Amino acid sequence: MAKDTKATRPTGRVPLMAGNWKMNLDHLQATHLVQKLDWTLRDAKHDHSAVEVAVLPPFTALRSVQTLVEGDKLDLRYGAQDLSPHTSGAYTGDISGAFLAKLGCTYVTIGHSERREGHGETDEVVNAKVKAAYTHGLTPILCCGEALDVRKEGRQVEHVVAQLRADLDGVTKEQAATVVIAYEPIWAIGTGEVATPDDAQEVCAAIRTLLAELYSGDVADGVRVLYGGSVKAANVAAIMAQEDVDGALVGGASIDPAEFAAICRYRDHVTAG
Numbered sequence: 001m002a003k004d005t006k007a008t009r010p011t012g013r014v015p016l017m018a019g020n021w022k023m024n025l026d027h028l029q030a031t032h033l034v035q036k037l038d039w040t041l042r043d044a045k046h047d048h049s050a051v052e053v054a055v056l057p058p059f060t061a062l063r064s065v066q067t068l069v070e071g072d073k074l075d076l077r078y079g080a081q082d083l084s085p086h087t088s089g090a091y092t093g094d095i096s097g098a099f100l101a102k103l104g105c106t107y108v109t110i111g112h113s114e115r116r117e118g119h120g121e122t123d124e125v126v127n128a129k130v131k132a133a134y135t136h137g138l139t140p141i142l143c144c145g146e147a148l149d150v151r152k153e154g155r156q157v158e159h160v161v162a163q164l165r166a167d168l169d170g171v172t173k174e175q176a177a178t179v180v181i182a183y184e185p186i187w188a189i190g191t192g193e194v195a196t197p198d199d200a201q202e203v204c205a206a207i208r209t210l211l212a213e214l215y216s217g218d219v220a221d222g223v224r225v226l227y228g229g230s231v232k233a234a235n236v237a238a239i240m241a242q243e244d245v246d247g248a249l250v251g252g253a254s255i256d257p258a259e260f261a262a263i264c265r266y267r268d269h270v271t272a273g
Ligand SMILES: O=C[C@H](O)COP(=O)(O)O
Pocket: 020, 112, 184, 188, 189, 190, 191, 192, 228, 229, 230, 231, 249, 250, 251, 252, 253
């Protein structure tokens, strides 16, 4: 059983478990999943102020999730998986942050490796999207991470720091104070491979060090840094025991409501002290 060092450490950072459904679940399936997730968490008397829970459905399910969350006054947060750097206009297929805000989204993931790799998103594009998120009052979950070749060369910290320097260029201290950063080693996404807790801690700590360099005051201490990469109920507690890991961005395991609820309930599986 993992030891939850943070149970005794007053960080002020509320852990966040965010379920990135990727391109899974239509709007009817989304409703079912959210209902089951909510029931499971209610049964466990989940304290959402102690561990925040968010779902990130495809765009087409956002309205259904909003109706459910607002209608039934659920404590769940939700958000989108991407947004346009533009607010409106001739951008066929793009979705404005203004639309997401109108749908009650709290979060938007930006710069996921599947967007960077599959859609050629550069750090410049990611940076523009981060700024667009703030324009519309959305909280970015800014993703970063290295591919296997970079990891094999031992350049993971250097790579992630360079990504984030570019992605946060021009982002103000006030804005940065609310950003969520998700460290996702690409080689551990959807592969069943998971970085060791020490691997996750190494890069998450480096991210916090970079934030301290970029922003004065208590920004670095307050920003939540998530880990993503084949997180499951079976490994989440060990990852969450790391000092600089404040939650998880969960892919595959988040479309199983029982498994995702168990991830959100990771404290049930740890020893305090
Ligand atoms: O956004 C989530 C990450 O890509 C991790 O996905 P995964 O949990 O399926 O490995």
